[in-house]
Amino acid sequence: xxxxxxxxxxxxxxxxxxxxxxxxxxxxxxxxxxxxxxxxxxxxxxxxxxxxxxxxxxxxxxxxxxxxxxxxxxxxxxxxxxxxxxxxxxxxxxxxxxxxxxxxxxxxxxxxxxxxxxxxxxxxxxxxxxxxxxxxxxxxxxxxxxxxxxxxxxxxxxxxxxxxxxxxxxxxxxxxxxxxxxxxxxxxxxxxxxxxxxxxxxxxxxxxxxxxxxxxxxxxxxxxxxxxxxxxxxxxxxxxxxxxxxxxxxxxxxxxxxxxxxxxxxxxxxxxxxxxxxxxxxxxxxxxxxxxxxxxxxxxxxxxxxxxxxxxxxxxxxxxxxxxxxxxxxxxxxxxxxxxxxxxxxxxxxxxxxxxxxxxxxxxxxxxxxxxxxxxxxxxxxxxxxxxxxxxxxxxxxxxxxxxxxxxxxxxxxxxxxxxxxxxxxxxxxxxxxxxxxxxxxxxxxxxxxxxxxxxxxxxxxxxxxxxxxxxxxxxxxxxxxxxxxxxxxxxxxxxxxxxxxxxxxxxxxxxxxxxxxxxxxxxxxxxxxxxxxxxxxxxxxxxxxxxxxxxxxxxxxxxxxxxxxxxxxxxxxxxxxxxxxxx
Numbered sequence: 001x002x003x004x005x006x007x008x009x010x011x012x013x014x015x016x017x018x019x020x021x022x023x024x025x026x027x028x029x030x031x032x033x034x035x036x037x038x039x040x041x042x043x044x045x046x047x048x049x050x051x052x053x054x055x056x057x058x059x060x061x062x063x064x065x066x067x068x069x070x071x072x073x074x075x076x077x078x079x080x081x082x083x084x085x086x087x088x089x090x091x092x093x094x095x096x097x098x099x100x101x102x103x104x105x106x107x108x109x110x111x112x113x114x115x116x117x118x119x120x121x122x123x124x125x126x127x128x129x130x131x132x133x134x135x136x137x138x139x140x141x142x143x144x145x146x147x148x149x150x151x152x153x154x155x156x157x158x159x160x161x162x163x164x165x166x167x168x169x170x171x172x173x174x175x176x177x178x179x180x181x182x183x184x185x186x187x188x189x190x191x192x193x194x195x196x197x198x199x200x201x202x203x204x205x206x207x208x209x210x211x212x213x214x215x216x217x218x219x220x221x222x223x224x225x226x227x228x229x230x231x232x233x234x235x236x237x238x239x240x241x242x243x244x245x246x247x248x249x250x251x252x253x254x255x256x257x258x259x260x261x262x263x264x265x266x267x268x269x270x271x272x273x274x275x276x277x278x279x280x281x282x283x284x285x286x287x288x289x290x291x292x293x294x295x296x297x298x299x300x301x302x303x304x305x306x307x308x309x310x311x312x313x314x315x316x317x318x319x320x321x322x323x324x325x326x327x328x329x330x331x332x333x334x335x336x337x338x339x340x341x342x343x344x345x346x347x348x349x350x351x352x353x354x355x356x357x358x359x360x361x362x363x364x365x366x367x368x369x370x371x372x373x374x375x376x377x378x379x380x381x382x383x384x385x386x387x388x389x390x391x392x393x394x395x396x397x398x399x400x401x402x403x404x405x406x407x408x409x410x411x412x413x414x415x416x417x418x419x420x421x422x423x424x425x426x427x428x429x430x431x432x433x434x435x436x437x438x439x440x441x442x443x444x445x446x447x448x449x450x451x452x453x454x455x456x457x458x459x460x461x462x463x464x465x466x467x468x469x470x471x472x473x474x475x476x477x478x479x480x481x482x483x484x485x486x487x488x489x490x491x492x493x494x495x496x497x498x499x500x501x502x503x504x505x506x507x508x509x510x511x512x513x514x515x516x517x518x519x520x521x522x523x524x525x526x527x528x529x530x531x532x533x534x535x536x537x538x539x540x541x542x543x544x545x546x547x548x549x550x551x552x553x554x555x556x557x558x559x560x561x562x563x564x565x566x567x568x569x570x571x572x573x574x575x576x577x578x579x580x581x582x583x584x
Contacts, residue, residue, distance in 0.1 A: 105577020
């Protein structure tokens with residue numbers, strides 16, 4: 001029964017399908033169909049839209065050139081991409097640099113320290129600058145019977161041009177200094193009150209200098225400097241000095257040749273000598289050259305040369321001339337790159353001395369000096385320099401220096417028979433003596449930058465002197481040590497300190513003979529000046545990029561030492577001031 005039902009359903013469905021596929025009595029017309037070949041459909045006959053449609057316009061259009069442009073418009077989004085940056089690198093804010101500054105400070109004794117520095121570019125290549133300095137103290141050292149105040153004021157002006165191949169500048173400087181010969185030897189000589197009150201211990205120095213320098217980048221002539229200086233004092237002493245120093249630098253067959261020339265003149269006069277009331281006139285002319293050739297190969301560098309000088313000197317009309325020849329040899333070898341470098345050399349030269357130079361070294365000299373050049377026969381040295389670490393550098397050197405006519409400061413003799421009543425004639429000033437001195441020297445230096453905020457340095461020199469005619473190498477210490485440290489506490493505060501030590505020195509002073517009452521007799525004896533150390537420190541506060549306040553302290557250990565015989569220094573000195581930077 002079940003099979004019969006299934007067959008019946010199948011027949012019914014087949015009948016319906018057949019009835020839909022056939023239409024009865026429908027007239028569809030006639031159509032002629034020419035069959036060339038049987039139609040066999042393929043996939044390629046499927047309908048496909050053409051990429052380039054056929055234009056049916058009556059007039060064919062030209063193909064337009066398409067330009068692609070990015071049209072930017074804001075997109076509302078809460079996402080902000082972060083900018084890329086180097087990981088772990090903090091970019092420091094660039095510090096503003098100012099062209100000018102002014103400093104003013106006040107301290108005890110009473111002391112004034114002032115500085116004003118100004119520079120201005122007139123154009124891209126021209127500039128002008130000036131520096132005004134003043135340092136003065138009203139004195140007040142204990143147990144002195146003469147005035148010890150001093151003044152030091154100077155003004156320097158420069159005009160210069162910086163171009164691609166040529167740079168030059170002209171300098172004008174004036175300076176006024178006032179000092180007192182306050183080192184009266186009251187502990188070894190009995191001066192009465194009338195004599196002390198009659199002493200005018202004031203001395204003034206005046207300097208005017210005009211000079212310049214020129215540098216060429218290319219060419220045989222490399223640079224030259226020249227200066228004329230007029231130096232005078234308050235006791236009718238005067239000195240003129242003029243020098244010109246051209247330098248040449250060129251290459252011959254791949255070898256670098258260098259030649260330094262010099263013409264140096266100094267001449268002046270003193271109103272009298274220490275022991276004789278007679279004018280003292282002097283002059284010296286030095287002319288010389290130091291040619292050398294530089295040889296370099298790999299890690300070795302050698303400079304070979306010599307110096308030839310001619311000097312003529314005249315003292316009170318008597319003249320003398322002489323030729324001098326000196327070695328000019330330098331060599332260095334990189335043992336381990338720039339980490340360890342060995343160097344050595346043998347050099348010499350003729351050193352011009354002047355009254356102005358002696359005053360710069362010792363302000364208490366008397367205007368009764370013999371001025372003569374120093375013959376530096378040779379200085380033979382050898383050393384090592386390099387780095388112990390990336391931030392620690394060192395330098396050690398040993399040398400042997402042979403000098404003829406080396407100038408030595410020694411205390412002036414006090415003798416009433418000299419009939420000299422000037423303020424320097426009471427054993428309270430210094431003269432100059434000349435001697436042949438040989439010096440064996442050992443030097444060491446260490447510098448370290450522990451960080452961007454902390455720097456440290458220490459150096460020391462040991463000298464062993466041997467003199468020919470003088471009993472000692474007067475006022476030359478055997479040992480000198482100095483150390484400095486500077487550090488930034490934070491962005492606003494900074495501080496630093498320096499300590500230096502100077503060993504014993506020898507001097508020759510006048511002492512009154514206790515056995516001879518009238519007339520008094522004065523003897524010259526050798527004394528040893530005690531060694532001393534000086535502790536200096538400073539602290540500063542940067543209020544902003546322009547204004548900084550500072551506090552400085554000198555001789556904080558309050559050492560009452562004598563820098564020169566009978567010339568004690570000031571005790572603890574404190575200076576409070578500020579520095580202001582600005583631009584026009």
